[in-house]
Amino acid sequence: MIELSAKLSTGTVYLAGEAIECCITFSHTTQPEHRNSQSHSDILENLAWASAQIHCFYSTSGSSGEKTPTVEKTTSLEVTSCDIGDVVFNTKPKILFCDLTIPLGDSKTFWYRESLPIEAPPSYRGTSVKYSYKITIATQKVNSHIKMVRIPFRVLPISPIVNMQDLANLCGNETTEELQPTNPFSEERKVETPLSMALQVLQNLTARRSPNSYMITNTRGKVGRFCLFKSAYKLGEDIVGTFDFSVGTVTCMQVSVSLQPEEILNTSSPAKVTKTPTSKDTSSRSMTVARYHEVTVGLTHSQLILAIPLHITPAFEAEQVSLRWRLHFEFVTTNEKLLPNTEDSNWNAPLNVPIETMVWNLPVKIYSTLPKQITQHTVGMDAYTMYLK
Structure with a gap:
């Protein structure tokens, strides 16, 4: 019996443009019922071939009349019934070996390494x-059926940060040396890649503080002022802001802030689009992934701290869908007098408050x-095992 074990050596999360590595081991083990009696045919196991490649699956919950995006026809393993969706991207299969013989108790290890396209859509x-990604490992014993194991992994987007074509052009430009500190004692010049430059741009964008203040008003007057210290964040960061109700002329009873995605579907032709979808050919869906809530009666100031979950998908633009993020505010206000003055000795709280x-x-x-x-x-699961009998 052959035991196929595969493990992602660099984790289960990758940026688009990164290289993914997988350690694949084929071991010839003994079946428990055959430990005491082994024939000559059990001493050696033969595998005809083995290959590995990456698949990106795409699925929708829309109407049945929606067409599936097309993918370029390349040599690829067929999608099985257990896979949900259609393949919109796949790498070319890499042959790990042909005609492999493994003695009993021995094992053979192979490494699969593949770079993800920097423009690849993210896991979503x-x-x-x-969108979901899997490494497909396929093998076949002599005179047997093809067996496959799929290892899922997560891909994060990098292309919306900056135009990747511009970065590719900058990589060959001498002015890129000015973007990072130089070491006068270093003899070798570090070669910049589009991915490394995109990561530097990402760091610069999310580290920059640019406070913005917004005066919040309704038809009856000022509710308060909100200050957001920056507008660009990375996964796992906290969105921090302050409320100033001392400048308001309308009483704010409570405030809630929700972090919501805006999923914008491209409902036009499935052919590739080169422009940003407009309101005529898109539809939007929203939900809440994080929420802040506070009762603000009697408060002059309040602070917003909203953690960005690590499991969500950052903003991206793909052929079939675009994703953006927003803060959704809800202010509950009233014009009634809710708190007593210092001279009100017989003040009672109102039973009903119009809001x-x-x-x-x-x-x-x-x-x-x-x-x-x-x-x-x-x-996460980064190792999988399959048995070939």
Whole structure:
């Protein structure tokens, strides 16, 4: 019996453009019922071939009349019935070996390494669209059927940060030396790649503080002032802001802030589009992934701290869907007097208070973070085993 074990050596989360590595081992083990009696045919096991490649699956929950995006026809293993969706991207299969003989008790190890396209869509599980990635390892024993094992992994987007074509052009330009500190004692010049430059741009964008203040008003007057210290964040960061109700002329009873994605579907032709979808050919879906809530009666100031989950998908644009993020505010206000003055000795709280609720949406930019920062806080399956009898 052959035991196929595969393990992702660099984790289960990758940035688009990174190289993924998988250690694949074929071991000839003894079946328990045959430990005491072994024939000559059990001493050696023969495998005809083995290959590995990456598949990106795409699925929707829309109407049945929606067409599936096309993918270039290349040599690829067939999608089985257990796979949900259609293949929109796949790498060319890499042959690990042909005609392999493994003696009893021995094992053979092979390494599969493949670079993800920097423009590849990210892993995404939305309300209407889903992208998922898997490494497909296939092998066949002599005179037997093909067996496959699929190892899922997560891909984070990098291309929305900056135009990747511009970065590719900059990589060959001498001015790129000015983007990072130089070491006068170093003799070798570090070669910049589009991915490394994109990561540097990501760091610069999310580290920059640019406070913005917004005066919140309704038809009856000022509710308060909100200050957001920056508008670009990485996964795992906290969105921090302050409320100043001392400048308000309308009483704010409570405030809630929700972090919401905006899933914008491209409902036009499945052919590739080169423009940003407009409201005529898109549809949007929203949900809440994190929420802040506070009763603000009697408060002059309050602070917003909203943690960005590590499991969500950063903003991206793909052929079939685009994803953006926003802060959704809900203010509950009233014009009634709710708190007593110092001279009111017989003041009683009102039994009924007329209220109004106003909503406001503020776009925010959420980018990827380094994969190792996600793997430190998550437990995922990075090893799989399959038996060939």
